[in-house]
Amino acid sequence: MLFKKDKGITEKKVLEALGHVDDPDLKKDLVTLGMIKDVKIDGKKVGFTVVLTTPACPMKDAIKNACINAIKLMVDMEAEVDVNMTARVVQDMNNQVLPNVKNVIAISSGKGGVGKSTVAANMAIALSQSGAKVALVDADIYGPSMPIMFGFENQRPTLENVGGRDLLVPFERHGVKLMSIGVLVKPDQAIVWRGPMASKALRQLIFDTNWGEIDYLLIDLPPGTGDIHLTLVQALPVTGAVVVTTPQKVAVADARKGADMFQLPQIQVPILGVIENMAYFVPDDMPEKKYHIFGKGGGAGLAEAIQAPLLGQIPMREQLAEKADVGTPVILGEDELVKKSFTELSQRLAQELAIRLATKPSSQKVRME
Numbered sequence: 001m002l003f004k005k006d007k008g009i010t011e012k013k014v015l016e017a018l019g020h021v022d023d024p025d026l027k028k029d030l031v032t033l034g035m036i037k038d039v040k041i042d043g044k045k046v047g048f049t050v051v052l053t054t055p056a057c058p059m060k061d062a063i064k065n066a067c068i069n070a071i072k073l074m075v076d077m078e079a080e081v082d083v084n085m086t087a088r089v090v091q092d093m094n095n096q097v098l099p100n101v102k103n104v105i106a107i108s109s110g111k112g113g114v115g116k117s118t119v120a121a122n123m124a125i126a127l128s129q130s131g132a133k134v135a136l137v138d139a140d141i142y143g144p145s146m147p148i149m150f151g152f153e154n155q156r157p158t159l160e161n162v163g164g165r166d167l168l169v170p171f172e173r174h175g176v177k178l179m180s181i182g183v184l185v186k187p188d189q190a191i192v193w194r195g196p197m198a199s200k201a202l203r204q205l206i207f208d209t210n211w212g213e214i215d216y217l218l219i220d221l222p223p224g225t226g227d228i229h230l231t232l233v234q235a236l237p238v239t240g241a242v243v244v245t246t247p248q249k250v251a252v253a254d255a256r257k258g259a260d261m262f263q264l265p266q267i268q269v270p271i272l273g274v275i276e277n278m279a280y281f282v283p284d285d286m287p288e289k290k291y292h293i294f295g296k297g298g299g300a301g302l303a304e305a306i307q308a309p310l311l312g313q314i315p316m317r318e319q320l321a322e323k324a325d326v327g328t329p330v331i332l333g334e335d336e337l338v339k340k341s342f343t344e345l346s347q348r349l350a351q352e353l354a355i356r357l358a359t360k361p362s363s364q365k366v367r368m369e
Helices: 013-016 060-074 116-129 145-152 195-207 229-234 251-264 297-303 317-324 336-359
Strands: 036-042 045-052 080-087 101-111 134-138 161-162 163-170 171-172 176-180 214-220 240-245 271-276 308-311
Touching: 013 036, 013 045, 013 060, 013 195, 045 060, 060 080, 101 116, 101 229, 101 336, 116 134, 116 145, 116 176, 116 214, 116 240, 116 336, 134 145, 134 195, 171 240, 176 240, 195 229, 240 297, 240 336, 251 271, 251 297, 271 297, 271 336, 297 308, 308 336
Parallel strands: 045 080, 101 214, 101 240, 134 176, 134 214, 240 271, 271 308
Antiparallel strands: 036 045, 161 163, 171 176
């Protein structure tokens, strides 16, 4: 149905009212931010589109309700307001080496065994479920686990010719495009590579894969700091990094070292936040109980120390390991507590990335002498 302007309600009045609705994260009004599109008016009917910075925005409903209230209170109490909520993920403008990839997010940990890959896998799926286009690179040369977690451990990637280049075709599972160092060798073969070999393999996975249009490219890094980490920041402008830890002091201490690497003057990759995995145990038969088996407050303490937000705390549940072993990440199961934890975590990550893009300079590839 075509909309016609009414003398009582005008586009100018609508935009003036929406100019009083702020984005809670960016601290500016929606009109100034250019987030209001396609205003249409037909008598008492008012329609417009709000273009968010991420489909995973946790404030989506609050922004929509604020827009409706603004029109009714400042324009016409009898207005019938139709708000179309959509999203366009902002691109880190310096990423010219992978122009179809809008943002690169490094997932790191100071030590092994903290569940970094499990977090990365479920977080990638949660972002995809929000409507984002997501890809995940398994760059953990010491223990590539994505082939098992996503069920492609016995498969090999195929090639397709794109613009005269033979590119790897990524695996696709649960809405996520995937590539892993593990598919470059036999499943039962130990990966024993020197630094240059591992760095070359990472570059091949990133630059010789036909990713297509991607909003968030997650890189699951090996534990600690080393050649793979330096290769990544030198090869790509990394939009931001996420640090995964468990509550124990030794895990937090190692995670702090990993975070410090990204904050070195010659690297300066923004830390988007800290994720505390295995934060507490919740038994299936007593879901109201929380047992802090590995201590309490480690993630919050690390976040405060490196001046980054605590993005989320993931509980320990029996299904976490069981689902991963059969190629079905736990977020796809029936455990509502875990699903909620990863959904909220993905929303916080997308939120912090949007704030980072709006408030800090675009990322640069690291140049080290």
